[in-house]
Amino acid sequence: MNQQAQLPTRKKKASAPADNAAPQNREEGWDQRLGFLMHDVSRLRRTAYDTYMKPLNITRSQWWVLIYLARHDGMIQSDLAKLLELGKAALGGLIDRLEASGLVRRGADDSDRRAKRIYLSAAGTKLIKEMQVRSDQMNERILAGLNAEDRENLTDLLTRVKRNLQAIVRDNE
Known part of the structure; x- marks a missing residue:
């Protein structure tokens, strides 16, 4: 029998937010979900770009x-x-x-x-x-569905996260 590790799942609340609502970062395990989200976004972006560039x-x-x-x-x-x-x-x-x-x-x-x-x-x-x-x-x-302000905020936030990660890498060299 093939057993797979179970990933932590989000506990459902009585009044769940809409799908487009901002996630609650103070929930238990948010940091782990953030890591998975960043990994998934990166992986999906690479896959999409590979497919889109294939004709070239x-x-x-x-x-x-x-x-x-x-x-x-x-x-x-x-x-x-x-x-x-x-x-x-x-x-x-x-x-x-x-x-x-x-x-x-x-x-x-x-x-x-x-x-x-x-x-x-x-x-x-x-x-x-x-x-x-x-x-x-x-x-x-x-970026469909993101207005100019959303795009600017996303870029700013990702740039700050990138700088933090670069500092961690430098500190551990």
């Missing part, structure tokens, strides 16, 4: 490399690996595939012959524009 024949990992290069073209490969939190070999494979697809090119660094700089090609720049259009469309769908 680009993986999420390749997407991130291209986005970083769009912001900082000509990065040294090892610096890019650190930013993406990837091993040098893993990033090397990604760069190989992007280069084979004609989306990036490698170039020598003027001051260090061992270092390789990564540059977007014209095809890579064109693809990023297509990716951005699709990304904007997807974000509109994700």
Whole structure:
């Protein structure tokens, strides 16, 4: 018999709030539910983006490399690996595939012959524009039903949570 661990469930109250009501953070276990919610939102967003970007024949990992290069073209490969939190070999494979697809090119660094700089090609720049259009469309769908103030508040709150998490990581290094 296959037994699965039971996740904690929310205790029902006599007068349950409407589905669109703000959750009560002081309820028992709210922090655990928050963790699950953040994980689920992140996972579903990744899945939705993967599906939405599939017609462009680009993986999420390749997407991130291209986005970083769009912001900082000509990065040294090892610096890019650190930013993406990837091993040098893993990033090397990604760069190989992007280069084979004609989306990036490698170039020598003027001051260090061992270092390789990564540059977007014209095809890579064109693809990023297509990716951005699709990304904007997807974000509109994700944020449907949120007005401008809600969107701003959500961005502010998530930014603060991100900073708190970054501080925790730094403190534990």
